[in-house]
Structure formats: structure tokens, C-alpha cells
Amino acid sequence: MARTGADLLVETLVDNGIDTCFANPGTTEMHLLTAMTRNKALAMHLCLFEGVATGAADGYARMSGKPAATLLHLGPGLANGVANLHNAKKADTPVFNVIGEHAIDHIRHNAPLTSDIEGIARPVSRYVETARSADGIGDLAATMLADMAGPEGGIGTLVAPNDVVWSETAASAIRKNSLPRPEFDRSVVGKAIETLRQGETSALVIGAPFISARSPYLADAISRATGCTVLAEAAVARMQRGGGAPALERIPFHVDLAVKRLQDIRSVVLAGARDPVAFFAYPGRPSRLLPEGAEVLTLSAPRADLETALEAIASELGVTAGEPHVVEKPALPAAGAITPENLGRLLANRLPDNAIVVDESITSGVHLYPMCAAAGAHDWLTNRGGSIGYSLPVAIGCAVACPDRKVITLTGDGSAFYTLQALWTMARSRLDILVIIMANRSYRILNNEMSNIGAGAPDADSVPMISLTDPEPDWVSLAKGHGVEAKRVETTDQFASAFAAFASVRGPRLIEAVL
Structure with a gap:
């Protein structure tokens, strides 16, 4: 089989430290997909929505310290992934996007999926390049990856026209060293x-x-x-x-x-x-x-x-860092309804050692972060960009980067809806993730923000636009439909039992905790 620009790109990615790709490919990415799956040094994960792929790449980089790649389809595919690229940008997370493009001569015909890919990429990318030849695509990728690891950091987006990646090339993959990161003053x-x-x-x-x-x-x-x-x-x-x-x-x-x-x-x-x-x-x-x-x-x-x-x-x-000390965990809650405070007490007492917690909670999570300081050693990840639908995809990347660690995902039901397709990838890749849906049946944060911003109090006209009722979501059915075992709980005892059962086994699980 002839060696193509797609092969050169993949060889360059691997030689420069990329070992994982989260993909949602289309027709213009078929040569890239073939080259990626043929190179066994690159692990591939299929995502059903581009926002899952970009968020997963963010989570992978946060935990591994190196970028993952995404493979997305043309401008609309990139646009679907922009929200979580925004979050990655705000978190200073390196993500390397490979975006398929029409063959160069085909672009002038303005086919239905023709768009300004570079224009879509620039607001969420520090580096944007379009490859013009099969021989040159490797050098572009290597330069971009070196710059991403250097003092400025940032996200890189490489646009790969179809004829560039299907054309033959004899060019060799190269590795480029990055400049050092900035020091403190x-x-x-x-x-x-x-x-x-x-x-x-x-x-x-x-x-x-x-x-x-x-x-x-x-x-x-x-x-x-x-x-x-x-x-x-x-x-x-x-x-x-x-x-x-x-x-x-x-x-x-x-x-x-x-x-x-x-x-x-x-x-x-x-x-x-x-x-x-x-x-x-x-x-x-x-x-x-x-x-x-x-x-x-x-x-x-x-x-x-x-x-x-x-x-x-x-x-x-003239001081040195101290030693770990005994921290008293908050008292377990009495039997009864699940409240944000009770949830914090339960997690602080039950969080597995060395867990990775991906937190997308505000109103329902006010007690989670401070109370879990008393738990065993763990990592805590939060959303610096504010675009919701971040936690489920980021959890995928964390689990891929750290397969020996339990990932706990904390999210509201409203936020989870943005990227619920992530559940399928969790099941498909058999990832060790426990999702906790804090189901308050509303975009609760907006109840507070409406009055804070001077727009009045929620009333009979506005409440339907920020509530998740009529119908109420059934997260157990949604999870099972994506291949993830799930359980709904309404009391602290039920939550403790479900958490103990799900945290003790590997693989994706979901708890719908009704608040």
C-alpha cells in the first residue's frame, strides 16, 4: 500500500508524543482514519458527538500532561466541538485537532459542507494551519506540537484537505523540540x-x-x-x-x-x-x-x-512543607432525603483513595469541594471555561489517561444533557467511570442568576424555560440505552448503598440522585 500524507501525519503525531485520538470522522477523514487505525501506537476512541471528542481530549491532557488528538469532520464537525475547546482553552489544556477538509480543487465549487474552517478554529486555537501538500503536512504538525508544548501553550488545529492526505509522499516524520515554559519571576x-x-x-x-x-x-x-x-x-x-x-x-x-x-x-x-x-x-x-x-x-x-x-x-x-495530618471527616448524614449537604458528607466519607473527581456542579455542589478535602488523596478537576456539558467528556479522557484509577463525575441533570452521548463511549471503551447525576429537575443556577442580574424573580412564565419537568428526565433509562448500568436513588441510605456497589466494581455506572 502506498504511503500517503495521512500516514506521514500519523507517524509525525506518534513521534511527537501523541498516543491517543478521540474521533468523530466523516467522508473527508477516511484516509486519515485508515492511517490512524493502521498505526497501533495510536489508541482510537469513537465519540458520537464532537463535543465529547474535544472534551475527552481536554481530560486526557489534564491527567497525562500531554495532548491528545481529535479527528473531526469539516467545519460543522469542528463547530460541534467548539464549546469544550473553549473550556480547554480557558484551562490552558493542549489539544491537537485534525480537521478534514474538501480536496483543494473541490473547495471552489462551494459544496454543501464547505465552510471557513480556519475562521471557526481561530477563537479556540492559538495555532491554526492548513496543509497544502502531502510532503509538508508532517512538518506543520511537528512545528505546531512543539509550539503547543512551549511557553505560550494553547490549542492547535490542523486542517487537512482530502487530496493532501490521499496523495503519496516519501517525506520522513520529524520530531521538533519545544522551547521551555516560562519560569516564575x-x-x-x-x-x-x-x-x-x-x-x-x-x-x-x-x-x-x-x-x-x-x-x-x-x-x-x-x-x-x-x-x-x-x-x-x-x-x-x-x-x-x-x-x-x-x-x-x-x-x-x-x-x-x-x-x-x-x-x-x-x-x-x-x-x-x-x-x-x-x-x-x-x-x-x-x-x-x-x-x-x-x-x-x-x-x-x-x-x-x-x-x-x-x-x-x-x-x-526558611520554612518547609509540613507533613500530612489527620483530618476529621464530616459526620455521615442521618437517613432521609438527599440534599446538597448530605451528598457532600456521603462523598467525603466514601470517596475511593486515588480517585479522580470531575466536578460540574455549582448549586448542588456547594458542599462537595470543601467537605471532600477530608477524603483520601484524590485529584479534583473543575470547569474553567464555564461552557456546560464539560464533565462527562472530560471524565472519558481522565479514564483513558489513568485506567487504574476510579473516575467520579459530578454533574447536574441539565448540564449532563449537553453531552449525554459520552455515556456510549464510556460503555464502548469500558471505562471505569461512576457518573453521579444530581437531579434537581431544573437549571437551578438560573433561578438565582435571574434575580442577581436584575431580571426579576422566576415566575409562572419564565420557570418553564429553566425547569426540566413535564416530562422529567429518566436518567436510568437514558444510561441503560447507552449501555451503562444505572440506579435511581432518593434517600441517603439508597445513595450510600448504590455508591458502595458501583464504586467497588470496574466499568461505567451511573447514579441518578434525586435532590
Whole structure:
């Protein structure tokens, strides 16, 4: 069989560290699909919706530390995946998209699926290129992957015209080295310490795509030495926590709570974090959450090594990271209805050690993050981009990257509907994921946001547009229809029993917890 541009592209991806692809291909991707499935160094996972493929690639990269590829069909296929590419972009997650395109000569005929693929890709990609020859497609891919791993990071999108990938080539795959990521600013360490020594009115705000297990210990040591407040960003792409580690308080999501929490802060050191802002503009509330006049000093950029930056401050202060300590878990709830607080107590006590938690909860999850700080060691992933339908696809990527770890997915019923096709891929790839649907039968967050933003209170006319009743979703049937075993629970006892049964076995499972 002749060696084609598609073969060269796949060889280049593999040689540059890509070992996994989440795909939803069409006619223009058949040569690419053949080359990908023929190369056994590349694991392929079929996704029934492009938003599942892009979200899965995001989750894979968060847990593996390297990008996965997606294979998508023309502009409309890419457009279907944009929401979770937006989330990946906000999380500084590298994703490498391969988008099929019409043969170059065919584009001028404006066939039904012709579109501006580069135009669709640019808002969610740092690097966008269209291959023009079979000989050159490998160099384009290698350059893009090197740039994605470098100081700027970002998402890469390579448009692959059909005639480019079916044409023969003798070009060799090449590997390109990336430039190093940015370091923290060593020149401001002294100023950072001076700032943090102002006590509780100063704050060390930490973020970055990855908060390592050692980082909370270092932040705690810095706090004890200086008296400063330590806060994490409201959403962090990946955080290692639990197992006796100091708990990291997050800046609240809700604007009023965030403003109240930060009202006494007069100076801030940003370590991997950005200046905190509200998710939306609200009448009479600020967009920037820090008090007016608060001094802000940036120690390290989001893509810099957070742990090394914190280590430098700790070293200058003459303190070291502490040891794990015994953390008392919250009391188990009494028998009765499932509430957000009861759910938090149950998970804090039952979370498997070394679990990966993918959290897409706001109103129903208010207790989950703080209470689970008392659980065993685990990773906690949150949605930095805000586009809902993130958690089920991201869980797929996490499970593929870490097949020996249990993945727990926390999501509301409204959010889960956006990418419920992910359940099929979980079953198809036999992934070890436990999905917990927090079924409150509404887009509950909008009940609060309607009044917060000055649009009045929900009433008989508006409630039907933010409720999930008439009919109520049946997540047990939906899960089973996708090949996933499921159970509906309505009491704390039922939840505890279902969780114990499902968490003790491998493979995808779903619990519909009626709140």
C-alpha cells in the first residue's frame, strides 16, 4: 500500500508524543482514519458527538500532561466541538485537532459542507494551519506540537484537505523540540514576601493548570510564616488534594460571596493565578472582585511551574512543607432525603483513595469541594471555561489517561444533557467511570442568576424555560440505552448503598440522585 500524507501525519503525531485520538470522522477523514487505525501506537476512541471528542481530549491532557488528538469532520464537525475547546482553552489544556477538509480543487465549487474552517478554529486555537501538500503536512504538525508544548501553550488545529492526505509522499516524520515554559519571576520573591507579611489583609492566590500535591503544603507553610490568607482560584483545571493535605479555600463563584470574602484584602500575590473577576457583569456589582486600590503582584504566570515558585518563597522564609495530618471527616448524614449537604458528607466519607473527581456542579455542589478535602488523596478537576456539558467528556479522557484509577463525575441533570452521548463511549471503551447525576429537575443556577442580574424573580412564565419537568428526565433509562448500568436513588441510605456497589466494581455506572 502506498504511503500517503495521512500516514506521514500519523507517524509525525506518534513521534511527537501523541498516543491517543478521540474521533468523530466523516467522508473527508477516511484516509486519515485508515492511517490512524493502521498505526497501533495510536489508541482510537469513537465519540458520537464532537463535543465529547474535544472534551475527552481536554481530560486526557489534564491527567497525562500531554495532548491528545481529535479527528473531526469539516467545519460543522469542528463547530460541534467548539464549546469544550473553549473550556480547554480557558484551562490552558493542549489539544491537537485534525480537521478534514474538501480536496483543494473541490473547495471552489462551494459544496454543501464547505465552510471557513480556519475562521471557526481561530477563537479556540492559538495555532491554526492548513496543509497544502502531502510532503509538508508532517512538518506543520511537528512545528505546531512543539509550539503547543512551549511557553505560550494553547490549542492547535490542523486542517487537512482530502487530496493532501490521499496523495503519496516519501517525506520522513520529524520530531521538533519545544522551547521551555516560562519560569516564575525570581526578581519579585523579596517583594512577594514583603507583601505577604502584611498578614490577613494580604492574600496568596494560587492557580495554574495543575496544582500539585506538594503545593498546598508549601502554601500553608508560607501562610504560617507570614500570616497571609491563602486562596485558590474559583476553578482550577486540576488539583491534587486530600490525604491529610491542607485544604485550599477557593474564591467563591457567586459574585456577592466573592466580594465579601475579599473585602478586607489589601494586597495580593498571584502565583499561577489571574486577577479574580466575576463570571458575569451584574447591576451594582464590580467586575473585578478585589477591593479598589488593592495592590497586585504577579509571581508566576499560569503556565509556569507553580510548585517551584512557592518553593522559592518558602526557602527564602526558611520554612518547609509540613507533613500530612489527620483530618476529621464530616459526620455521615442521618437517613432521609438527599440534599446538597448530605451528598457532600456521603462523598467525603466514601470517596475511593486515588480517585479522580470531575466536578460540574455549582448549586448542588456547594458542599462537595470543601467537605471532600477530608477524603483520601484524590485529584479534583473543575470547569474553567464555564461552557456546560464539560464533565462527562472530560471524565472519558481522565479514564483513558489513568485506567487504574476510579473516575467520579459530578454533574447536574441539565448540564449532563449537553453531552449525554459520552455515556456510549464510556460503555464502548469500558471505562471505569461512576457518573453521579444530581437531579434537581431544573437549571437551578438560573433561578438565582435571574434575580442577581436584575431580571426579576422566576415566575409562572419564565420557570418553564429553566425547569426540566413535564416530562422529567429518566436518567436510568437514558444510561441503560447507552449501555451503562444505572440506579435511581432518593434517600441517603439508597445513595450510600448504590455508591458502595458501583464504586467497588470496574466499568461505567451511573447514579441518578434525586435532590
